[in-house]
Amino acid sequence: MANPKHYVVLEGLGAGKSDYTIQATGDIEKVGGRLGGLPVTTGPADQVSGSTADGTVWGKSDGYRIYGGIKSISLENPDHVQVHMGTIAGEPDDDHGDLCEVVVRAEKVEFISGQGPGEGALELDIEHDIRGGQSEHTSLRLPTGSTRNLGVAIDNFKVPRSGSEPKTIVTKITEREPPRDWFTGTPDEGSEPVDITLACDNPQQVTNTVPIDSDRGNPGKVKVYYTIDDLDD
Known part of the structure; x- marks a missing residue:
């Protein structure tokens, strides 16, 4: 076979x-x-x-x-x-030489600030967009000061074992009040790029802190933790 x-x-x-x-x-x-x-x-x-x-x-x-x-x-x-x-990397018909396959994952999100005391959890829509690659969306409810594991694989890349490949992740956050809260405001948004380097045998953790603009004078921050590592089949 x-x-x-x-x-x-x-x-x-x-x-x-x-x-x-x-x-x-x-x-x-x-x-x-x-x-x-x-x-x-x-x-x-x-x-x-x-x-x-x-x-x-x-x-x-x-x-x-x-x-x-x-x-x-x-x-x-x-x-x-x-x-x-x-x-799957390393196929005989692969004309790019000796390669490994590197996966970029969103592992965790931390809601640093953005909601007043007693106002409850906010709905967060997070887009992880790798320029020149794929994107993934994550939606969740999270109160200020909380952390949630994501464990989302965003994209895989073939990388030469003798070199590396630069990429940029753009993290986009949309933050809104749940409909059943006391009032429903317009969504607050933020976007922030972070540069990463794809390389074989070089596991990394990268964080991206995204500032959230607010029309209600209550800006926030959300931090997303990414990992870059070889695929282990």
């Missing part, structure tokens, strides 16, 4: 479940351990037959290696699943 060319990770979000079907142009292999920077599990409910995989994802993640191209991914409950896809 030839080497796998792609991977698919289906990450379950919160409570609930979703059935899914993956179809490819070649064989599909269910794997455990880590894939695409995420821990993945195997279970008897997930079935693979040649180029088709059928399964159910709950609160963890299911991972597959694809020997060929990805034809389709069907989800019963798309709101419950975050789909991560990428190529």
Whole structure:
């Protein structure tokens, strides 16, 4: 069998479940351990037959290696699943030399300031946008002074082992009052870039503190923690 060319990770979000079907142009292999920077599990409910995989994802993640191209991914409950896809580095047909694959992840968010005492949690919409790459959105409610784990894989990049590649993450924050609070204000927003360097065998943690402008005279700050590391298949 030839080497796998792609991977698919289906990450379950919160409570609930979703059935899914993956179809490819070649064989599909269910794997455990880590894939695409995420821990993945195997279970008897997930079935693979040649180029088709059928399964159910709950609160963890299911991972597959694809020997060929990805034809389709069907989800019963798309709101419950975050789909991560990428190529697997080091293939014989790769004409870029000796490469590693580096994943950029948003690991944690810290709401430093932006809400007055007793005003409750705010709704935060966070966009992690890698220039020249992909972006991911995260939505959550968080009171001032609190921290929340994210664990979101944003994008994967092939990087020469003998070099490095600069990238920029633009973190965009939209902050708004929950509708059931005493009043609903217009959303407050902020955006801040941070430069990162992708390199093999060089794990890093980078933070980006985003100032939030407010038309109510109550500016805030949100800090997002990112990690950059090799994929461990």
